[in-house]
Amino acid sequence: MKIIKSLLAGASLALVASVSQAATSGNTLATVDPEADRLALQSYFQKRFPKVAVSDYVNGIYALDAPSREQWQEIEEFPPYEFDVEEGEELFNTPFANGNSYADCFDNGGIGIRQNFPRWDEGQGQIVTLELAINQCREANGEKALGWKKGKIAKVSAYMAYTSRDNVFDLQIPNDEAKAAYLDGKQSFYARRGQLNMSCANCHVAGANILIRADLPGPTLGHVTHFPVFRSKWGELGTLQRRYGGCQKNVRGTPQKTQGEKFRNLEFFQTYMSNGLVVNGPGARK
Amino acid sequence: MAKGILRAKAKAKGGNTVVKIMAKHAMETGNRKDKSGNKIPANYIQTLTVAYQGKTVMETNMGTAISKNPYLAFTFVGGTKGDELEMTWTEITGATATETAKIK
Amino acid sequence: MMNRRSVLKAVFTGGLVAGLGVLMPRVALAAWSKAAFEAETQEAAMGALYEAAPSASVDVTLKAPDIAENGAVVPISVNSSLAGVTSIAIFVANNPQPLAAQFTIPEGTLANVSCRIRMGKTSAVTAVVTTDSGSFSASKEVKVTIGGCGG
Amino acid sequence: MNKTISLVAALMMVSAGVSAQSFDEAFNAQRAMYGKGHSFTFEGQTYTTDHPEEVAAAVEANADNAAKLLAAAKDQHAQVAAVDFGWTLTKNLLKASAKALASGDFRKSMDISAQAQYHARMGMVQYHQSQKEWVMAVPE
Numbered sequence: 001m002k003i004i005k006s007l008l009a010g011a012s013l014a015l016v017a018s019v020s021q022a023a024t025s026g027n028t029l030a031t032v033d034p035e036a037d038r039l040a041l042q043s044y045f046q047k048r049f050p051k052v053a054v055s056d057y058v059n060g061i062y063a064l065d066a067p068s069r070e071q072w073q074e075i076e077e078f079p080p081y082e083f084d085v086e087e088g089e090e091l092f093n094t095p096f097a098n099g100n101s102y103a104d105c106f107d108n109g110g111i112g113i114r115q116n117f118p119r120w121d122e123g124q125g126q127i128v129t130l131e132l133a134i135n136q137c138r139e140a141n142g143e144k145a146l147g148w149k150k151g152k153i154a155k156v157s158a159y160m161a162y163t164s165r166d167n168v169f170d171l172q173i174p175n176d177e178a179k180a181a182y183l184d185g186k187q188s189f190y191a192r193r194g195q196l197n198m199s200c201a202n203c204h205v206a207g208a209n210i211l212i213r214a215d216l217p218g219p220t221l222g223h224v225t226h227f228p229v230f231r232s233k234w235g236e237l238g239t240l241q242r243r244y245g246g247c248q249k250n251v252r253g254t255p256q257k258t259q260g261e262k263f264r265n266l267e268f269f270q271t272y273m274s275n276g277l278v279v280n281g282p283g284a285r286k
Numbered sequence: 287m288a289k290g291i292l293r294a295k296a297k298a299k300g301g302n303t304v305v306k307i308m309a310k311h312a313m314e315t316g317n318r319k320d321k322s323g324n325k326i327p328a329n330y331i332q333t334l335t336v337a338y339q340g341k342t343v344m345e346t347n348m349g350t351a352i353s354k355n356p357y358l359a360f361t362f363v364g365g366t367k368g369d370e371l372e373m374t375w376t377e378i379t380g381a382t383a384t385e386t387a388k389i390k
Numbered sequence: 391m392m393n394r395r396s397v398l399k400a401v402f403t404g405g406l407v408a409g410l411g412v413l414m415p416r417v418a419l420a421a422w423s424k425a426a427f428e429a430e431t432q433e434a435a436m437g438a439l440y441e442a443a444p445s446a447s448v449d450v451t452l453k454a455p456d457i458a459e460n461g462a463v464v465p466i467s468v469n470s471s472l473a474g475v476t477s478i479a480i481f482v483a484n485n486p487q488p489l490a491a492q493f494t495i496p497e498g499t500l501a502n503v504s505c506r507i508r509m510g511k512t513s514a515v516t517a518v519v520t521t522d523s524g525s526f527s528a529s530k531e532v533k534v535t536i537g538g539c540g541g
Numbered sequence: 542m543n544k545t546i547s548l549v550a551a552l553m554m555v556s557a558g559v560s561a562q563s564f565d566e567a568f569n570a571q572r573a574m575y576g577k578g579h580s581f582t583f584e585g586q587t588y589t590t591d592h593p594e595e596v597a598a599a600v601e602a603n604a605d606n607a608a609k610l611l612a613a614a615k616d617q618h619a620q621v622a623a624v625d626f627g628w629t630l631t632k633n634l635l636k637a638s639a640k641a642l643a644s645g646d647f648r649k650s651m652d653i654s655a656q657a658q659y660h661a662r663m664g665m666v667q668y669h670q671s672q673k674e675w676v677m678a679v680p681e
Contacts, residue, residue, distance in 0.1 A: 315508075333422055341496070342494075342496055343496060344494070346505075347423070347427070347493075347494075348491050349427040350485070350487045351480075351485045351487065351489070351491070352491055352505065352507060353462060353463045353505075353506040353508050354463075356505070357504070357506045358503070358504070360493070360500065360502065362499040363499070
C-alpha cells in the first residue's frame with residue numbers, strides 16, 4: 001500500500017507536465033512516451049472522478065458506481081472463483097508426465113509473479129502473457145497446450161494471480177522492440193472496429209461509467225488487474241483475452257486471434273497503463 | 287478430509303458464529319434447453335442442513351431460483367473456535383452427503 | 391401432494407391454536423414442499439405454505455438491489471426484529487417457480503439470512519418471515535435489465 | 542447525473558468543437574435520417590444518400606452482374622479480413638447473397654452484395670483510420 005501512495009504523490013506532482021506531453025505523445029516510435037500516456041490516463045480519470053483514489057481503480061466499475069459495488073461486495077463475501085483458485089492450485093502442483101511442474105518454468109516457482117506479465121521476452125522477440133507462458137511451459141515439458149480462454153488455463157492463471165495479490169504491477173519497456181509492441185497495443189486500443197465503429201477507448205475511457213443500454217463499462221485504468229475473472233454472465237472463469245474477443249464481437253467486429261500478436265500487444269499496453277496498481281485477480285464481475 | 291462440494295467459512299465472534307457456505311453445483315432448473323433443443327433435466331440441491339454439536343442450526347430448502355453455486359450465510363448463537371459444523375446436502379436426484387467444516 | 395399440504399396446514403393451524411409453535415412448525419417446515427416449490431404462481435406457493443396470506447410488516451427487512459447487476463446472481467438478505475422467528479422464505483413473483491428458498495430458523499439462530507437468487511426478469515421479491523403469531527412480509531421490486539455488452 | 546447521458550451523446554461531445562460540417566458528416570447525417578435513395582444539397586451541389594456500392598448495384602439484375610458484384614464483395618471482404626478489421630455480419634451476408642444468386646433472385650443477391658461490400662469497405666476505412674487518427678484519443 002505504501003508503494004501505491006508514493007506513486008500517487010509522484011503522479012500528482014507530474015500531472016501538469018504530463019497532460020500536455022500526452023497530447024504530443026505520438027504514434028511513432030520516436031515520439032511515443034508510455035509514461036506520459038500512463039500519467040495522462042490517470043489524470044483524466046482523476047479529473048472526472050475526483051473522489052475516487054487511483055488505487056481503487058483495481059475494482060473496475062465498482063470503484064465508480066456505488067449500487068453495483070454493493071452487490072459485488074455481497075458476492076465477494078464468498079466469491080465464486082474460490083473453487084477455481086483451489087482447482088488451479090491443484091493443477092499447478094500436479095507434476096507433468098516428465099516429472100517437472102509449472103513451478104520449474106517460472107521465477108520464484110511461479111508464486112507471486114503475476115505482476116511481471118505480460119513482459120517483453122528478449123529470446124522470443126515478442127510479448128509473453130502469463131497464459132502464453134503457461135502453455136509454453138506445458139509444451140516444453142511434452143504436454144499438450146491448453147485452450148486459451150477458459151477452463152484449466154484460467155484456473156492455473158487464477159491461482160498464480162491469487163498468490164500475487166497486492167503485488168504492484170511494474171512492467172518494463174526495455175528496448176525499442178518492446179516499445180513498438182506497446183505502440184501497437186496502444187493503436188489497437190484506440191482503433192475503431194466493427195459495425196458499431198467503436199474502439200476500446202470509446203467505452204472504457206470516455207464511456208466509463210456511462211450506460212450502454214443497461215451496462216456500465218469499467219474504466220480502463222485498473223482494467224487488467226483482476227483477471228482472470230469469474231463473470232456471472234459466463235457462469236465461469238475466463239481469461240482477459242476471452243473478454244477481448246467478446247468485446248470485439250459486441251461492437252460487431254470479427255474478433256482478433258486469442259493470444260495472437262495483436263491481443264498480446266494490447267494486453268501489454270493495457271497492463272502498462274495500470275502500472276503502479278496492485279494485482280487483485282482473480283475477480284468477480286457481472 | 288475428502289473434498290466435497292461444500293466450502294464453508296465459519297467464524298466465532300462475540301459469542302456468535304457467522305457461517306458462510308457455498309456449494310459447487312450447477313443448480314439445473316429443468317427449464318433450460320441444450321443446444322439441440324432438448325430439456326436439460328432438473329438437478330439442484332434441495333436441502334442443506336447445518337448442525338453444530340448434534341443440534342440443527344439451519345435448515346434450507348431450495349428451489350430453482352437459487353443461483354448456480356448456491357450461497358448461504360447465517361449466524362447462530364454460540365459455537366467455539368475449533369469445533370466442527372456438520373453440513374448435509376441433498377440433491378433432487380436423491381444424492382446426499384455430509385461434509386464438515388471447522389469454526390475458525 | 392394434497393396429503394402433505396393438508397398435513398402441513400393442519401400442523402400449522404394446530405401449532406397456532408395450541409400455542410405449540412415453538413416445536414411443531416419446525417418439523418413440518420423441514421420437509422421440502424413439492425407443492426410450494428413447484429407452484430407456478432406466488433399465490434399457489436404461498437398457499438401451500440401459509441394458512442393466511444402474509445401481512446406486510448416494517449419489522450421484516452429485505453435487502454436487495456434496485457437494479458440487479460446480473461439476473462443470474464442477485465444477492466438477497468433478509469432479517470427481522472420480530473420475536474420467535476421460525477422460518478424465512480423468499481419469493482420471486484415473476485420466476486417460473488416463484489418460491490426460491492425457505493430457511494428454517496431454530497432457536498438460537500438469528501433471523502438473518504443471505505443467499506443469491508436467479509431472476510428471469512424484473513419482479514417483486516418478497517421475503518416472508520414466520521413467527522409463532524403469523525407470517526409477515528416485505529417486498530421490493532428488483533429490476534433485471536438486458537445488458538449492452540453481450541448481455 | 543452523467544449516467545443519464547447516453548454513450549452516443551458522450552462520444553459526440555468529444556468530437557464536438559469541430560465546427561464546419563464535412564461532406565462525410567453531411568452524408569452520414571442525411572443517410573441516417575432518410576436512408577438510401579434520398580437527395581440532398583451540400584455546398585450548392587446535389588448528392589444522393591446512396592453508398593457507392595448501392596450505385597454500383599443499380600444495374601440490370603441478371604446472373605452475370607450478380608456474380609460480378611458477389612465476387613467483388615468477397616474480394617473486398619478477404620482484404621479486410623487480412624488486416625483483421627472485418628465485421629461480424631458480413632460473412633452471413635455473403636452467404637445469403639450466394640444463396641439468392643443460386644436461386645435466381647438476382648436483385649436480392651445484388652442488394653445484399655452491395656451491403657456486404659459496404660461493410661468490408663468500411664472495415665478498411667477503420668483500418669486506415671486506426672493507422673493515423675488514434676493518437677489524440679486520450680480526452681483532455
